[in-house]
Each structure stands twice: as structure tokens, then as C-alpha cells.
Amino acid sequence: MAPVPKIGFNEEKMAWIPDNLWESIVASCPTRVFKNDPENLEGIEIENLDACMYCEECVKCAKQASTKDFNLDNLIKVGTEDDKEYPKEIASTAK
Numbered sequence: 001m002a003p004v005p006k007i008g009f010n011e012e013k014m015a016w017i018p019d020n021l022w023e024s025i026v027a028s029c030p031t032r033v034f035k036n037d038p039e040n041l042e043g044i045e046i047e048n049l050d051a052c053m054y055c056e057e058c059v060k061c062a063k064q065a066s067t068k069d070f071n072l073d074n075l076i077k078v079g080t081e082d083d084k085e086y087p088k089e090i091a092s093t094a095k
Contacts, residue, residue: 003080003081003082004080004081005049005050005052005054005078005079005080006078006079006080006081006083007033007046007049007052007058007076007077007078007079008076008077008079009044009075009076009077010074010075010076010077013072013074013075014043014075016070017043017072017075019036019038019043021061021062021065022036022043022044023036024061024065025044025058025061025062025076026044028057028058028060028061029055029057029058030053030055030057031048031051031052031053031055032047032048032051033046033047033048033049033051033052033058034046034047034058035047052078054078054079054080056078058076058078059075059076059077059078062075062076
């Protein structure tokens, strides 16, 4: 049986993300896991979790948007249900 993908967002940092970054993160995913959701306070929604292939393009996109004053290295975490390294503070928000 294939591992079940798990994607989590750091809620503390999500509050500070501009809409254009969410659009970039959605566009960075080659398998269209995410969709923009302007009605959602977070601005992003997981639409097709099963399509996740653990490429971490979304993670790379967020890291590239980091600035000297605002580090986005752990905005998104991609793992599996079995991932022992999955951070607890992010795992609680995983979908």
C-alpha cells in the first residue's frame, strides 16, 4: 500500500502571507494539489491530496519568498502519515 501524503501549514506564518505568494505556491505544484481559495482565510486549499508526489515544489516556492526579516522555511511541510520527523506544531494543522 502506498504511503498517504500529509501536507501541513504553519498557521502562525500563514496569517502574514500575501495572496500573490499563495498563487505562486498553487502554480508551483506540477500535479495541482492546491487551489486558491479567496473565501478561506488562509487563501489556499488542498484540493487533490492523492496527487501529491512529494516533489516539495511548494516548499521550495515558499523558501524562495523568504526575506531577511521573514523566514518561510517551515511554512509548508510535506510528508506521509508514517513520517516520524513530521513536526508536531505543523502536524496538528495537516489536512
